[in-house]
Structures are given as C-alpha cells and as structure tokens.
Amino acid sequence: MPRPTEATREEVASETRQRLLDAAAEEFAREGYVGANINRISQAAGFAKGTVYNYFPSKHALMLALIDETAAAHVDFVLRRVEAEPDPVRRLKQFFGAGFAFVERNPARARVIISALYGPDDEFKTQVYEAYKLLLVTIAQDILDAGVAGGDFRPIDRDVVTALLMTVYLGSCSQLGPGGKIWLDPSQVTTFALDGIRLRERPRDDEV
Amino acid sequence: MPRPTEATREEVASETRQRLLDAAAEEFAREGYVGANINRISQAAGFAKGTVYNYFPSKHALMLALIDETAAAHVDFVLRRVEAEPDPVRRLKQFFGAGFAFVERNPARARVIISALYGPDDEFKTQVYEAYKLLLVTIAQDILDAGVAGGDFRPIDRDVVTALLMTVYLGSCSQLGPGGKIWLDPSQVTTFALDGIRLRERPRDDEV
C-alpha cells in the first residue's frame, strides 16, 4: 500500500492531467489545432503556461493524447451499449443512439475528433483511425456481417457500408445547432441508414 | 467597346487572379487555412508576395473568394447535369455522379470546401452555406419534393434528408485515397442513399 502522500500526489497529478485535457478539448474545438493557444489552455485549466509541458511534451503530443483519450472513452461508451443488444438491427440503432448521446455529452471532444479527421494533419488522421479501429471492426462484423447472415440486411459490401455508416454518423454529429444539440434527429438518421441496407420482402411499419 | 489595350489589361488581371486562386486552393488544401502561407501561394503562382494584396485585401478575403469561386463552379457543374435529367431518381444519381466527378477533377478545391465546413471558422461555414444554397434548394425541391409527389420516394422530412444526402456526399468526398481518387464507389453510395428513401412496394432490380 503506497503512503498516503504518494497516493495523494498521484491523484493530484492525474487530476491535473485531466483538467488540462478538458481545457485542451474546449480550446481545440473552438479554435482548431493550429489556432489553439497553449497559454489559454493552461489558464482555463487553472494553471500557468509551463504546467502543460510537465504533462505533455508538446502541443502536438497533447493533441494526440486528447485524441486517444477521447476515442477510448467514445469507443467504450458505444461498444458497451451496442453489445448489450441482442440483434443486428437493434445494435445498429444503438450505434447511432449511443453515438449521438456521447456527442451531446461531450461536444468539444467530438469536434476535436471530427476536425482531426477533416483537417490537414495526416498524423492526427492516422491516430484517429487507429483509436477507432475496434469500433469499425465491431460494426463490420458484429452488426453488418451478422445482419446479412441472419437475413436482416441485404447482401452488401461490408467495408463500404461501414465507411458509409461512419460517414453518416460523423456528418450528422458535426451538424450541431446552438447549444451543442445535434440538429438531425437520431431516429431519422437511423431510419435513413437502416433503410439503405435492410432487406425488404414486405412493408414494415414498426420503426422508431 | 474598350480599347484593345484595355481588354488585354483586364485579361492579364483576370489571368493573374485565376493563377492566385489556383495556387491558394493547393496551399489551403494541403496546409489548412491557418497553416497556409501567403508567400508560398504567390510564389507558386509565379508572383511576389505583394501581388496577392493587389487582388485580395487579406488572407481571409482570399479564402472567401476561393470558397465563392469554387462553389459557383461546383454548383453550376452539378446543376447543369442534374437539371438535364427527366426524373427525380435519375436526378439524384446525377447529383452524386456529377458531384464526384467535380471532386475528382478539382480535389484541392473540394478539400478547401470540406475543411471550411469542418474547421473552426464560422464565417467560412456561413459562406459555404450561402454559396451552396441554390444546390440545396434544388435537391429539396426538384429532387425530393418532386420525387415524393411523383411516388418515387417515401414521404420524408425534406430538410432532414437534404442534410443527410449532403452529409453522405461530403463524407464520401473526403475519403480520398492516394492520387485523389474517391475511395467509395459512386454507384454504391448512390444505391445506399436511394435505398434510404425510395418507396418499396415491390422489389426492384434496375439499379445502377
């Protein structure tokens, strides 16, 4: 058992790091990576400029850490809910539902991810892809493959549709209205996406 | 009628302006707006730094002009082809087909528009919305409304679906592989989008 002071010290360091990441998320979301200002980040976190550099070796590394931390929380949040669902159709709905919920709870983080994806820095893009790989695999296998096998979905190109679903998801997320609310109704987006892939023997009228 | 020298002078000025815009498109696409460098732009266009300021009052104004010019060409290119089609379904296919064609011919311009949309500057976003308004209206009225009225599409929320179609289009455009090729097959994207809205009494097998 570590000495109390040791435990406390680590907690404080962890707490500081977290506050810096939170402040960085806000700043990067509002100003973009290049426009973000390290001094404002540390001030917003309640520290002096230098403290950022006690935790992250550079602005670039801070961004990478933020991407990693955000992606880990995001993937974890969505996957838990997706995998709790019994069948592919419900899972797809959860993918959108939980995804939008995460974005509404963490609008700044979401913006950072999206701007990393559409911004000019290839290293950020790669980092995002890596960090979200598990989510993409789950969509492809546990939702699309399973859905096609089970007769819920039409035969489709798994990778193309995975990309399209992520595209629809990310695109919807970035259309935030005032207050950070997602302007598109999740259920409408889900319906649209589901109808793009669902098998259609007979009319259905049990939608969300 | 202006004197020949006048005409020549205007032509030269127009030519200079065009070369500056082309160079700016490449630079903004590669570096992002904040990372773009006015000196590099002028050098790439074959001029000295100061020349940019003879044609555009600021870097910001240059970006706005580039958005306008690109959007005008883009909208014109797509609308000509969309409106040449006789029915909503074909028009929607043309929206994607012509849109992807424009992006493949003008990858730098496309990147600029997309980064403006997903970047932190709200003024750029507004400018893009304004410049593309005519395209959005055409989708909403001449494709969706017409398609619903004609029984091609299910009753849908026109504005939501317009947003979703643009989202799918833009998202697909930004997934460029090496060489600027769009990675997603236009016909697959079109099929996906069409199936999301099409009315489905009976199975159809006449797709793209």
Next chain:
Amino acid sequence: MPRPTEATREEVASETRQRLLDAAAEEFAREGYVGANINRISQAAGFAKGTVYNYFPSKHALMLALIDETAAAHVDFVLRRVEAEPDPVRRLKQFFGAGFAFVERNPARARVIISALYGPDDEFKTQVYEAYKLLLVTIAQDILDAGVAGGDFRPIDRDVVTALLMTVYLGSCSQLGPGGKIWLDPSQVTTFALDGIRLRERPRDDEV
C-alpha cells in the same frame, strides 16, 4: 547595365546585411552565442526583429555567416602582409604583427572566433577550422617548411608547431585589457615564439 533602382536595391540589401553582421558581432562577443538575443541584434542594427530573418534563416546560420565573413577578412588581412615579406622569419613576425593589428581593429569579431573555438558547439569549431585552413597551410608551408629548408629554423614537427603558434596567437588575443588593447606586447610574443623554433648555433640534445 542594371537599372539604377536595381543597383540601389542591392546596395541597400548589402548594407543591411552588413549592419546586421556588425551588430551580431558585438552581441555575440558580449553575451556569447547562447546568451545573444536576436531582438537586441536587430535593434542595434536599427531594424525590427524580423529583418534578421530576411537575411539569415536562423540564429545559428547568422553565427556561421559571421564566422565565415570574419575569417575571410582576417585571413585576407594577415596573408596579404605575410606574403609581402621576403623571408620566413619576417613572415612569422608579420603573422603575429598583422594578426594582433586585426584583433585590435576588430575586437568583437576576434572574440566571436575565439569563443566559437572554445565553446561547446562543434559545428562552430568545424566552421572556424575550415575558414582558417588557408592561413594554417600558409604557416605550415610558406613559413615553417621554408624556414627549416632555409636553415632559419630547427627541424621541427610542422603541424605541432603550427598548432602551437596558433595557440599562442589566439591565447594572446584573448587576453584583452580595458579598451580592447591586447595586453601582451606583440614583439614579446613574437620573440618568445621565434626563440622556440630558431636554429641555435650549436646543437643541444638534452631535451625531455
């Protein structure tokens, strides 16, 4: 024939560069390379901070340019006077005499060279060696080799003695009293050095 304005522009640029180098010499001499401040250099030269970067890509490059320029002037100044002398002994005297004269006229430049040689940056050292190579070769060949061949000097290790002569010269130069005067009398230094190598009437063989 270039246009007058062109000629003037080049003259101004050359003049600016020279003023910056002069100011840099003073600053580097007084503060050392690391302690030197680019802003102070440009201010002392009568320009704003950024102007330095219109002429030199970095502080490091400015230092290298200063070493080169100083060494070229130094070597030229000394070699002209050394080579005007008819015999090795007089040439050696001129080496010290002209060398000390250059240092007294350019104390800041001399300090920069010396601090480059004794400072921690190996690239600066290499640059100094390269820039003074011609002078070292002249000492070794046109003074020492010639003097040994002509019976003025004892048989000596040419390279060792070249190094020792430079050492004595540089060491003496760095012992500046108030006002930048070299504290050691050139003639005393010359006598000391000459006696270290001159042929004696009878051989002695009791050395270390």
Next chain:
Amino acid sequence: MPRPTEATREEVASETRQRLLDAAAEEFAREGYVGANINRISQAAGFAKGTVYNYFPSKHALMLALIDETAAAHVDFVLRRVEAEPDPVRRLKQFFGAGFAFVERNPARARVIISALYGPDDEFKTQVYEAYKLLLVTIAQDILDAGVAGGDFRPIDRDVVTALLMTVYLGSCSQLGPGGKIWLDPSQVTTFALDGIRLRERPRDDEV
C-alpha cells in the same frame, strides 16, 4: 567529536555535494554554462531537481563552486609535483607534465575552466584568476625568477612569460582529440616553451 549519526550525516551530505559537482562538470563541459540544464545535472547525479538547491543557491553559484573546487585540486596536484623538483628547468617540465596529466584525468573539469576563461561571463573569469593565483605566483617566482637568477633562463619579463606559459598550456589543453587525449605531445610543448626562454650560448641582438 560529533555523534556517529552526525558524522554520517555530514558524510552523506559531502558525498551528495560531490556527486552533484561531478555531474555538473560533465554537463557544463558538454553544453557550456548557459546551455547546461539543472535538471539533467541532478538526474545524472541520481537526485531530483530540488536537491541541487539544497547545496547550491543557484546555477551561477554551482558554477563558481565547481571552478573553485576544480582549481583547488588542479593547483594542488600541479604544485605538489612542481615543488618536488630541485631546479627551475625540471620544475617547468613538471608544470607542463603534471598539468597535462591532470587534464587527461579530469577532461570535463578542464573544459569547464577553459570555457570559463574564454566565455562571456567576467565573474567566472575573475573567479578562475583568483583560484589559480597561487599557481601563477609559483611560476613567476619559483620557476622564472629562480631560473633567471640561476642562469638557466634569459632575462625576461616575468609576468609576460608567465602569461605566455599559461596561454600555451591552456591552448594545448583545449586541443583535445577523440577520447579526451591531448593531441599535442607534452614533451613537444615543453621543448617549444623552454626554447623560448632558455639562455643561449652566445648573446644575439638582432631581435625585433
């Protein structure tokens, strides 16, 4: 007599201080005073940053202490050996021999002294002069004065030659090859210096 714990405490403190000085010597030698990093020094010594400040009030004071400690060891090492010799010529040889031996055993310390002498900080220079005063006095009196009085050396300006001998010594020391070896052979340097002052068989009076 202090209590054992007291004695131990002092030993530990002394040991710590010594390790810090050793690490500082390496760092100052490699990076120069301004480029040296207090954190690296403490890490290399096996302590945290703050510990340096428990032993030295500032980086500047650490440098001064290092100069003092090095000079004291250096002067002691050389003087012991010089004063063990019976006559001025042997003493002068020992001055160079022991001096070079000290430098080869303590290359980092030697570099620090030399960079202090040729660097921009006058306070360091003064400190070096003060700390080496006893050595200079010994050269001037116990070697040069004694040698002139005993007929070994020509009548010379004692202070000038003292300065020249130190110059030759320091200059030779700073020409370190790979591995910290002094590149100039001590015996050659000694011969050169001795011949510069030794009495010749017959007077010459054709000098400068």
Next chain:
DNA sequence: CATGAATGAGGATTCATTCAT
C-alpha cells in the same frame, strides 16, 4: 501592376527557481 524589404504581434517552448510535503 508588381515587387520585396521591413515590420512586429503572436505563440510554442525552455528552464531556473520556489516551496509544500
């Protein structure tokens, strides 16, 4: 119209130093 020298605000980063534990 084209030029490019000059400007100076702005920002990332370093690091000696302090001090509470």
Next chain:
DNA sequence: TATGAATGAATCCTCATTCAT
C-alpha cells in the same frame, strides 16, 4: 534532506500585412 509540481520570464521564429519604388 529530498522531492517534483508549479511557475512565468525569456526568446527564437513565423508570417500577414504595409508601402515605397
């Protein structure tokens, strides 16, 4: 005594912008 988190002054460098030619 040892620690290391926090500090903030200091500095190199970038680059949009101006303007005289």
